[in-house]
Amino acid sequence: MKLNIVLLGYGRMGRMIEQIALDRGHQIALRIDEYDEKVFESKAFKSADVVIEFTEPKAAANNCRKAIEQGLPVVSGTTGWAKEMTEFAQWVKEDDKRTFFWASNFSVGVNLFFEMNRRVAQLMKGFKDYKLKFIIFTNLMLQAVRRLRLRNIFLMNMTA
Numbered sequence: 001m002k003l004n005i006v007l008l009g010y011g012r013m014g015r016m017i018e019q020i021a022l023d024r025g026h027q028i029a030l031r032i033d034e035y036d037e038k039v040f041e042s043k044a045f046k047s048a049d050v051v052i053e054f055t056e057p058k059a060a061a062n063n064c065r066k067a068i069e070q071g072l073p074v075v076s077g078t079t080g081w082a083k084e085m086t087e088f089a090q091w092v093k094e095d096d097k098r099t100f101f102w103a104s105n106f107s108v109g110v111n112l113f114f115e116m117n118r119r120v121a122q123l124m125k126g127f128k129d130y131k132l133k134f135i136i137f138t139n140l141m142l143q144a145v146r147r148l149r150l151r152n153i154f155l156m157n158m159t160a
Helices: 011-021 036-040 058-070 082-093 106-124 139-147
Strands: 005-007 027-032 050-053 075-076 098-104 132-137 153-157
Touching: 005 011, 011 027, 036 058, 036 153, 050 058, 058 075, 058 082, 082 098
Parallel strands: 005 027, 005 050, 050 075, 075 098, 132 153
Antiparallel strands: none
């Protein structure tokens, strides 16, 4: 199935997504780099099958809401808007016709690390006498390890 895609955010990630989409035979209906309220009402916007949003935290919730209000499913890769996410997710859930997919990171490596953390946490629950040592190289890894909420843990933060 070939998709007609709106790229909402045309920075580094938007350009990478465009190249991948075109290489796979998809079409780009619209590239949006500067915010303009009118673009959400445009024929090109409404002709799309999906919106891929990579903008900035302060704009993400509004951008996604406007796209969903036009009946388009949204895939968002913008990070840093966790404060608004709870309210936004509740809004999405209120109507079965609203479609939204978001992940804090789409990287295979980071998601494998998240999964390893979940499994380590399960395995270590019963071993209170052991200390885990994590050497952290990225802020995302630091966030993932902190989510484990383990008591006997030593973090060596190499992100600074």
